[in-house]
Amino acid sequence: MDRTFVVKAANLRAAANACASRSRHGLLAMFACDERAQSGCYAIYCLFDGRWPDGLTTVKGLVPADGPLEFPSLTPVIPAAAWYEREIYDMFGVKPVGYPELRPLVLHENWPEGVHPLRKDFDARQEVPTAADRPFLMLHAHGEGVFEVPVGPIHAGIIEPGHFRFSQAGESIIRLDAKLFFTHRGIEKAVEGLTPDAALPMVERICGVCAVSHALSFSQAVEGMTGTVIPERARWIRVLAAELERLYNHVGDIGNLGAGLGFAVAVSNGARLKEGLLRLNEAVTGNRYLRGMVVPGGVAMDATAELRQAIDEALAAFEPDFAELVGLFKENDAFLDRVNTTGVLPFTAARELGVVGVAARASGVDWDMRRDKPYGGYGELDFAVPVRRSGDVAARLWVRVDEVHQTVRLIRQALERIAASGPELAASVPAAAAGSTGAGWSESARGANVHWLMMGEDNRIWRYFARSASYANWPALTVAAPGNIIPDFPLINKSFELCYACLDR
C-alpha cells in the first residue's frame, strides 16, 4: 500500500527530510506533475522506500500556479535530489530555491529559455526553434598546470552520445562533469493521453537491455492502481524473464570489462556466452532482448514444458562456461592489478547519492528491491543478495559474478513454480479511475527502475515518470573517477555499466 503525505511547497523540505530519515534507502525518485487542471497547482512528488515494508511513501508538495513557481530545494539535505531538481526546473520551470549553483540538465544551450516541455500547455507536436545559445555551465577545476580534456559527445567507438569534461593535472583526474541527455526522446510526454496498453511498447523501448524491467515496473504500476491480481503462472514467468534479462546483461558486462583494459580473450569469451543467452531469449520470447513478454495483467506468452527444458539444458551448459570466464579474471595478477582499488565509490557517497543496483551493493549498500520491497513473487523465492565493501572496479565485477549464480538459482526455482501453476497467463485489467496514481518498481541488472503513473479521464495517462537505475547512478561516476588517472576512466565507466538511453526517456 502506498502512503501519500500532501504538504504545502514551503514544508516540502521538512516533510521529505522526515521521510528520508525513516527510510532504509532514502529518496527513490522525485518529479513534478502539472496538475493545474485539477487543483491549480504544480505538484512535486518525492518517492521514498519508507518505513512500511509493503509499498512506498510519497510526499507531495503543492506549488500554486498563480504564486511564485518555486519550492525549497531538497539537495542541501538530500544530495540524491540533485538531478531530479535540475530536471524539474528544466521540464516544468518550477525552481528549487536554495539549490547550490542551479544549472540546466536535460535541455542544452540550443533550447529556448522559458519553454518547459512537460507542462500541459506545451504541445508535443510543435516545432521548437533550437537556435538559442544559452550558457551551459560545466564544472571545472582551476590552478597552475590544470587543463581540461573534453571528450565526446561523438566517440571513436560505437556508443551513445555523452560529453565529459575532465579537469586534469597531468594524467590525474581532479574533477569530472558530464553533459548527457543528447538524444532525449520525450517518451514521458509522448505517452500522455495514451491508454496503458498503447503506452507499453514505448515504455518497453526506453532501454534496449532493460526491456523486461521497464515493462515490469510499468505493468506493476498499472496493476497496483487498478487492483489487478495477476495469475500465478504469470508471476513466475515474469520472474523467469526478469532473471534471464539479468543473466545476459551480467554475463555481457563481465566479459566487456576486459575491453576497458585490452583483455581480448575475456571480451570474446563473454561475447560468445552472451550470444548463447540471447539465442535462448529468442527461443523463449521470439525476441533476443525479451521484448513483448510482460504486459499489464500478466504475460503474453507461455513457457511451455519444452521451453522450460531447453532453458534448463542451456543453464547446465552455461555454468561450466561461465566458471571458465570467471577463471580468466580470478588469480590473474595483471588483471587484478588494474581493477583492485581503481575507481572507488565510497559507502557514504553511494548512500547519499541514492546509488542503486550493483554499484551500490559493491560499495556496501545492502539494498535490493527484490528482497527489500518484494514484488511479483520474489518474496517466496530463495536467493541471497551479494554485497561487497571495497567499492572499486573489482568489487563491482565480483558482485556481478555472485549475482549470476543467484540468478541461475532463481531461474531454476521459477521453472519449478511455472510447472506447478495453473494455465492462466493474464488477467484482464479494468480501466483506472481518473486521478488515480500508482508506482511500480523492479530490480534490473543495473538497479531499481521506478515508474510512476497518474491517470486522466477515459483510462488515459495524465503523467508518466520513469526513474531508471542509470539515472540514479550516473552522478556516482563523477565521484568515483577523480583521484584516478585518465586512462583508467573507460574501465571505471564500464564497471558501472551506465545506460544513456535510460536517461533519454
Next chain:
Amino acid sequence: MSAVEMLTQLVFSLGQAAVLAAAAPLTAGVIKTAKARLQSRRGPGVLQPYRDLAKFLRKGSVVSPTTSWLFAAAPGIYFAAAAGAAALTPVAAALVPGRGAGFADLFMLLYLFALGRFFLALASLDAGSAFGGMGGSREMFIAVLAEPAILLALLTVALPAGGTGLAAMAAAAAGRSWDLAAMFAAGAFFLVLIAETGRIPVDNPDTHLELTMVHEGMILEYSGRPLGLIHWAVAIKQLVMMTLFAALFLPGGPSDWPAAAQAALLAAKVAAVALALALAETLTNKMRLFKVPAFMAVAGVLALLALVAQ
C-alpha cells in the same frame, strides 16, 4: 671503399628497404590473424593491412585549420625515417657476410626512429586537441624509458662484435650460441620490442577508447593518405624491430648455409616472433600507465644481467 663497392652496398640497402616495406603489412596481418585465432575469432585475413593501406592512400584527408606545416610534414618524415631504418637493418649482412649496411651503426638506426617519433609528437600537439597532446606526452614518457633499455640490450651484441657497426654485430650474432647471456639479452629485447611497437601490455593498437590511447591518440587527427603513410611506417618500424630481434638475438643457422636458406630461416624467425607477440597480447591485458617504468626496468635489468653474464 671503392666506388663500385659503395654502389653495390647502396643497391643492397635500397633493395632490402623495398622488400621490408613491402612485407611489413603482411607481418602486421599475420599478428592480427594469429591474435584473432587465439581469441576464437576468424579475423579478416593476413592481407587485410594491404587492403586498408590501399584504401587510405586513395582517400582524401581532412586537416584542421589550426595546424601548421609541421602537421603536414610529419607523416612524410615519419615514413622516411622508418624506410631509412629499413635500409640500414642488417638483413643482407645476416644473409651474405660483408654485404649491405656496411656504413650503418646502431645509433644511426635508433635515432632515425627517434627522429620520426619526435616529429610525430610535435604534430600531435599541433592540432591542439586534448587526445593528441595526451598521446604525445605518453609516447615520449615511454620512449624515454625504453631508450636506455634498448641501448643496453643492443650493447650485449655490440660488445662481442667489438663495435656498433650493424653488419659486424649481425656477423657476431650469427656465430653466437644459446648461452645464458643470449637468453637474458633476448628477453630484454623482446620486452623493448613490445614497448617500441606499441603492443599490449604497454599500449593497445586495437582500442577505440580515446582516453587510453598512446600511439593511436597521437595520430587521431590524421585521416586519408597521411594516416595511411603513418600506418605503413608503423608496420615497417615493427618489422625492422622484429628483424633486428631475429638477426641479433635469436642465434641459429650454420654460417655456411647458402643465402637462400639463410633468408628462409630469417623469415621463419620473424614469423615466430610475430606469433610470440600475438600470444603475449592474448595472454595479458594492458597494464596501468604508471607501471610501464617498472616494465622497462625489467628489460634494463635483463640486459645488464646479459652484459654481466658475458
